Amino acid sequence: MRVDKYLWAIRFFKTRTLASDACKKNKILVDDKPVKASKEILPSQIIQINKNQIKFKVKVIEIPKSRVGAKLVSLYALDLTPKEELDKLNQKLDVLSVFREKGTGRPTKRERRDLEDYLDDHFDD
Incomplete structure (x- = not known):
């Protein structure tokens, strides 16, 4: 199975396009080597995914036939x-919860834009 399809099938990316774009940007490594989206993967290979400044590591156990449920x-x-x-x-998730007390409602358009600007400045990919 292709690496982009595998990452989509195990729900690491929401769409195959996002998975293949990550491959194009060299954010996907298989056995410590950057790969193209069309690279075939096999069980026991290790995939490293750089997503949102976090380096995730996943070991392939088995190849699914299609997209699987989150529990599987x-x-x-x-x-x-x-x-x-x-x-x-x-820590990133904690930063998001600091701005607004739980239950105080939806942010205004201005607050949302300020929050997005702040997050873009501090957590660029």
Whole structure:
């Protein structure tokens, strides 16, 4: 199976186009080598995905026939992402929750634009 199709099938990317674009930008490594979207992958290979400044590592366990449900992903991929990388992700999520108290409502258009500008400045890809 192609690497872009595999990453889409295990729900790492929302669309195959996003997965193939990540390959074009050399954000997908198979066995520590950048790959094209058409690269065939095999079980036991390790895929490194650089997404949102986080380096995820996934080991291919089995190749799915098509896109699988979220509960079945663990049958096809093993997450090897280091704890430090997951901590980075949690810090980003914490930053988002700091701006607004829970239950205070939807941000205004101005607040949303300010938030997007801030996030773009600090968390560029």
